[in-house]
Amino acid sequence: MxxxxxxxxxxxxxxxxxxxxxxxxxxxxxxxxxxxxxxxxxxxxxxxxxxxxxxxxxxxxxxxxxxxxxxxxxxxxxxxxxxxxxxxxxxxxxxxxxxxxxxxxxxxxxxxxxxxxxxxxxxxxxxxxxxxxIKHIEQPTLFSTEIIINQENSQMPIFSWDINSVENNAIFFQVLSTTNDDLISGTYTFENQFQYYNTSNVVLNITNGIPPDLISGQTYKFTVMDVSEDNWVNQLLIIQFVLE
Structure with a gap:
């Protein structure tokens, strides 16, 4: 990578x-x-x-x-x-x-x-x-909630998002967590999509052990950092959702 x-x-x-x-x-x-x-x-x-x-x-x-x-x-x-x-x-x-x-x-x-x-x-x-x-003056981090969630398979929701700038993007870091910020999974992909817990497009995995099954009706938080090659976060996307 x-x-x-x-x-x-x-x-x-x-x-x-x-x-x-x-x-x-x-x-x-x-x-x-x-x-x-x-x-x-x-x-x-x-x-x-x-x-x-x-x-x-x-x-x-x-x-x-x-x-x-x-x-x-x-x-x-x-x-x-x-x-x-x-x-x-x-x-x-x-x-x-x-x-x-x-x-x-x-x-x-x-x-x-x-x-x-x-x-x-x-x-x-x-x-x-x-x-x-550090680019906080010339290129401040953008913030968004524009994440699409496909819950056809409720235990393995698919998250996708637009790339703000293909030129600036090098990799994406995704975190699925509880609303109290307890990390459930942490992964990196080159693609602007991640499916819990399908690691076929994951290039780096920092999840500790096997992640748990998600609970229907519970609220979770999904966070994405769009990172440049020089390690600046171009865009931070965060959304909360209820698992169907």
Missing amino acids: KRLFIAIGFFLGSCSQSDNEFRQTDNSLTSYIENKTFETGAVIACAGNDIENLDLVEVYFFPESNSENYRLFQTNSSNVNPNDLSNYNLVNLDSEPFFNGYLRKFVGSFSSEKWMIVSFEKDGDIKLSNPIR
């Missing part, structure tokens, strides 16, 4: 003593990874505007099991080489739960557009996301 925002469980975490010491002494990404084993493109992450406050940017990521020390790094502007890690410095933000902790996100206000990288530590190694292009 394209190396986009590959760029999404979100476990509760806090800064360790070593993390706080790092923030107080040197905030560069290159200093953080110096003499350590690190892997690029190893964190699924992307970013988009906050749906309730367009002045805020949310950087979403999927921390693997047993990961810790979640960090966000940024460049000074967007006019730099995003693959040069020496351009990145630590953002003094803590991550917070998203979809009740299955995912996590950093939320902040940024006066200019730039590149960002999410990192976490696992088994003594540092994992880095691919660069994420």
Whole structure:
């Protein structure tokens, strides 16, 4: 699949003593990874505007099991080489739960557009996301509820949606959840369609185990992120529906 925002469980975490010491002494990404084993493109992450406050940017990521020390790094502007890690410095933000902790996100206000990288530590190694292009000024995230649901097979509803911009789209991330944001399934497709739970067109699956049968008469929520190759969320689509 394209190396986009590959760029999404979100476990509760806090800064360790070593993390706080790092923030107080040197905030560069290159200093953080110096003499350590690190892997690029190893964190699924992307970013988009906050749906309730367009002045805020949310950087979403999927921390693997047993990961810790979640960090966000940024460049000074967007006019730099995003693959040069020496351009990145630590953002003094803590991550917070998203979809009740299955995912996590950093939320902040940024006066200019730039590149960002999410990192976490696992088994003594540092994992880095691919660069994420923040476009909250020139290309704010669009929000929509225009999702078509085919419930001819109630246990396997089919969700489809229009592509806002074929040029900007690289992949779609879909989440089926309860109305309380408990994640039921999380999948990626190149197609603008997903059927629960048919993985024939799924290119990446972050669902934990086998998803449960859906319950007739219960209300669910379906969320889609239309993501660009540089890991910006072009459009966020959300709809609630009652399973027939």
